[in-house]
Amino acid sequence: MAELIVALDVDNLKKAEKFVDLLYPKVKIFKIGSQLFTLYGPKAVEMVKKKGAEVFLDLKFHDIPNTVAAASSSATTLGVFMFNLHAAGGLEMMQRAKEARGETAAKLGIKPPLLIAVTVLTSQGKNSKILSLVLNFTRRAKEAGLEGVVASAEETAAIRKEFGKGLIIVTPGIRPKGTVFGDQKRAATANEAVKAGSNFLVVGRPVLEAKNPL
Ligand code: C5P
Numbered sequence: 147m148a149e150l151i152v153a154l155d156v157d158n159l160k161k162a163e164k165f166v167d168l169l170y171p172k173v174k175i176f177k178i179g180s181q182l183f184t185l186y187g188p189k190a191v192e193m194v195k196k197k198g199a200e201v202f203l204d205l206k207f208h209d210i211p212n213t214v215a216a217a218s219s220s221a222t223t224l225g226v227f228m229f230n231l232h233a234a235g236g237l238e239m240m241q242r243a244k245e246a247r248g249e250t251a252a253k254l255g256i257k258p259p260l261l262i263a264v265t266v267l268t269s270q271g272k273n274s275k276i277l278s279l280v281l282n283f284t285r286r287a288k289e290a291g292l293e294g295v296v297a298s299a300e301e302t303a304a305i306r307k308e309f310g311k312g313l314i315i316v317t318p319g320i321r322p323k324g325t326v327f328g329d330q331k332r333a334a335t336a337n338e339a340v341k342a343g344s345n346f347l348v349v350g351r352p353v354l355e356a357k358n359p360l
Contacts, residue, residue, distance in 0.1 A: 148340045151202050151316075153177040153350035154194075159186050163193055168360055169353075170199045175227060177348055179204040191224050200227035202316075202348075206264050208232035211239040215246035218261070222250040226259050228316075230296060233263035233283035240290030260294065260314060263287035268298040268319030271331040277301055281308060288313065299334030299342050306343035318348035325352065 152173045154162040162182055169176075176199055182190045183205060194201050203226040207214045214231055221229040231243055244261055251258035265283040266276055280301040287295050294314025297305055302315050317339045319330040327333045328351060336347055353359045 148317075148336075148344050148347050149175065151175040151177050151346050151348045152353050153179060153204070153318075153348055154190075155179060155181055155350045155354065157181065157185075159190060159193060162190065163197075165354065165359065166194055166197050166199060170197050172360060173199070175200045175202055175346070177202040177204050177350075180206075188224055191226060195225065201225075202227060202346075203229040203259075204348075206230055206232055207243065208235045209239070211236075211242040214239050215242035218243040219246040219250040222247045222256075222259055223254065225256065228260040228262060230262040230264055230316075233265055233287050233295070237286050237290055240287060240292055244291050261292045262294045262296055262314065262316055263290075263292050264296045265301070266297070268332045269329045272300070276332075277304060281305065284309065284313070294345070296348075298332035299339035299344060300332050302339060302342035302344050314346070315344045316346040316348060317342075317344040318350075320347050320349045320352065322352055 150173055154176050156162050176194045178190050178201055191201050203221050207217045247258050247261055265280040280297050284295045284305055296316045298319050299317050305315055319333040320336050321327055321333045323335050339347055
C-alpha cells in the first residue's frame, strides 16, 4: 500500500488551511512547496503541524554542498516528516545534507526527517535516456545514504527491481484515467504507481481542482 500526500499548491495560507481542514485525517501528509513556502515560510509548516498532520517540505535543494547542508539543518529544525534535494547536485552535496540532518536531529533530540532525492522531474518528456539517468541518480542517492527518491511511475518498477524494498519511492505526476496531464509528461494513475511499487503518491491538481476534493 502507498500513502497519499496532497500538494498544497495554492496561493495563500487560508486556502491551504481549508484544504487541510477538509482532508485531514483522511490525508495525513501535506506537501509544502516553493509557492506556499516563499510567501509564508515556517508559518505554513506550523499551520499543517498544528492540525496534527505531517509535512513533506518540497523545496528541492540544489546548491553547493555547504549551502545545502545548512538548508537541510533548517528543514530538520522545522520538524518536517520529509524533505528533498536534487540528486543532480552530486554525491558530496547529498552526503553533507545527510550529515547535517543527522547532527541537527540529534541536537534537538528528534527523529530525523526522511531525506529524498529528486531524480528527473516528471514534467520532462519521455525519451530513451530518462530511465538510465533516473537509475544513476538513484544509485548516487543510495550511496550518499539517503532514504529514497522521487521518480515517475514509469521508472518505479525498474528502481524497485534494482534496489529492492528498502528504498522509498515518492511518485508525483498522478492523474485519474482519461484526464488532462497538464505539464506532467510522465504521468500515471494511482493504481499504476502503486502496482509499480511506489510508497508515497504526491497529488496536487487532481485533488485541489476536484469538485469534491475529499
Ligand atoms: O498538480 P500535480 O499533481 O501535478 O502536482 C504534483 C506536485 O508534485 C507538484 O507540487 C510538483 O511540484 C511536485 N513534484 C513533481 N515532480 C517532482 C517532484 C515534485 O511534480 N519530481
